Amino acid sequence: MIQLSHKNLMREACYIDGAWVGADSGATLSVDNPATGATIGRVPKMGEAETLRAIDAANAALPAWRAKTGKERAGLLRKWFDLIMAHQDDIARIMTTEQGKPLAEAKGEVAYAASFIEWFAEEGKRVYGDVIPTFAAGRRIIVTKEPVGVVAAITPWNFPAAMLTRKAGPALAAGCTLVCKPASQTPFTALALVVLAEEAGIPRGVINIVTGSAREIGGAITASPIVRKLTFTGSTEVGKVLIEQCAATVKKVSMELGGNAPFLVFDDADLDAAVEGAIASKYRNNGQTCVCANRFYVQRGVAKAFADKLAARVAQMKVGDGLEAGVVLGPLIDDAAADKVDELMADATSKGAEVVIGGGRHELGGRFYKPTILLGATQDMRLSREEIFGPVAPIFVFDDEKEAVGYANDTEFGLASYFYTRDVGRVFRVMEALEYGIVGINEGLISTEVAPFGGVKESGMGREGSKYGIEDYLEVKYALIGGI
Ligand code: ADP
Numbered sequence: 001m002i003q004l005s006h007k008n009l010m011r012e013a014c015y016i017d018g019a020w021v022g023a024d025s026g027a028t029l030s031v032d033n034p035a036t037g038a039t040i041g042r043v044p045k046m047g048e049a050e051t052l053r054a055i056d057a058a059n060a061a062l063p064a065w066r067a068k069t070g071k072e073r074a075g076l077l078r079k080w081f082d083l084i085m086a087h088q089d090d091i092a093r094i095m096t097t098e099q100g101k102p103l104a105e106a107k108g109e110v111a112y113a114a115s116f117i118e119w120f121a122e123e124g125k126r127v128y129g130d131v132i133p134t135f136a137a138g139r140r141i142i143v144t145k146e147p148v149g150v151v152a153a154i155t156p157w158n159f160p161a162a163m164l165t166r167k168a169g170p171a172l173a174a175g176c177t178l179v180c181k182p183a184s185q186t187p188f189t190a191l192a193l194v195v196l197a198e199e200a201g202i203p204r205g206v207i208n209i210v211t212g213s214a215r216e217i218g219g220a221i222t223a224s225p226i227v228r229k230l231t232f233t234g235s236t237e238v239g240k241v242l243i244e245q246c247a248a249t250v251k252k253v254s255m256e257l258g259g260n261a262p263f264l265v266f267d268d269a270d271l272d273a274a275v276e277g278a279i280a281s282k283y284r285n286n287g288q289t290c291v292c293a294n295r296f297y298v299q300r301g302v303a304k305a306f307a308d309k310l311a312a313r314v315a316q317m318k319v320g321d322g323l324e325a326g327v328v329l330g331p332l333i334d335d336a337a338a339d340k341v342d343e344l345m346a347d348a349t350s351k352g353a354e355v356v357i358g359g360g361r362h363e364l365g366g367r368f369y370k371p372t373i374l375l376g377a378t379q380d381m382r383l384s385r386e387e388i389f390g391p392v393a394p395i396f397v398f399d400d401e402k403e404a405v406g407y408a409n410d411t412e413f414g415l416a417s418y419f420y421t422r423d424v425g426r427v428f429r430v431m432e433a434l435e436y437g438i439v440g441i442n443e444g445l446i447s448t449e450v451a452p453f454g455g456v457k458e459s460g461m462g463r464e465g466s467k468y469g470i471e472d473y474l475e476v477k478y479a480l481i482g483g484i
Pocket of ligand 1: 233235
């Protein structure tokens, strides 16, 4: 059992229409601790029938919720935000136990997650329309914005709290109601957030959560004509399936999919700053984020120095159970994830990459992996095309700016990118040339609720956070008034 000060925060049930319930069949799924392999608890294994009930509940709750003023909804969301922050430590403990990230990172994620509820509570009060100057006498044009309706959210395991609130915040603030399905590896964090939404007084049916079979729940969501929008964070592969399934009912979709972030270091860069940025960007969440630097392109003259400095920092990183003090790298999420990193490493070393530090599984065993740096990475290695999702930093060498930008853009992905330089002209040239939704310039951490997060190309569509984030949950209505 996880020791918590809030007695009811860890729920082994789903929340549908204001009630905590199990699966119709009574079936459950076990959730394990990736650091130890021990079972933490069980959640309902729901499927189509329960999902349809959750959708109906969201639909029934919609008229009253959308009829509230932005300020009324904001009041409830603010209470939810306050409760999340009041229980930050408990939620972080649940998160570390089911997800593996170090406790300090988990606490940081809870605050980051809560910030989206706070931000959109405020933003929801400012959903302005337009009065457009008329095209003809006696007529007027008014543009208003309305909630899209019932929204479904499918979220991943790497940020079990923030990926949910980035969707729930704007959806609820805009006047939409919600059905969410968290990843099966990390449902307890999401369930805890919903416990607090209930305590905050968010009316029954406005937020519903179902756990269980992704295929069945996803199928019921995408087939439903009631669900008007699907918002998904996860792999490009699953995202494509969901987009296809949503076509039948022409749903709006927001997709935050995979990335293959380049991290460029030019020879005029502040190398120490680049190393700090690299540590933050690469090793946060043990390399398991869609904005983690996947490929380091370093200009030839500074490549060795950069690798050495990075290795000196990596050598200090403590690997272990995220609940242990001082640990900065937890386990990988599951055995399949660790196997994938092994495969990419074997491919890279067989093609000539040299291990600077690390290079395989950690002595702790299980899903622990040594933080690794590779030098001499090349474009023919699988890790130049595929998301590593582990603590491996491959360093590629380049000679000039054009070549570096060419490599950086040579991918079907376009989420986050990073570069380090002190040349102001280069800042603008490279920023404009990178085909990415997000560019960190002399910065390795780019996530904040105040800025628009999202990708181009096969990394997805839509933006989360900022004033742009609420637009994804709104429809524009144009009214032409004649006879004036
Ligand atoms: P990751 O690669 O990050 O594990 P996935 O794309 O596999 O991400 O999963 C992200 C989310 O999508 C999870 O909640 C997962 O349960 C869900 N999911 C996976 N496959 C499907 C599917 N076929 N239909 C609907 N949801 C799915």
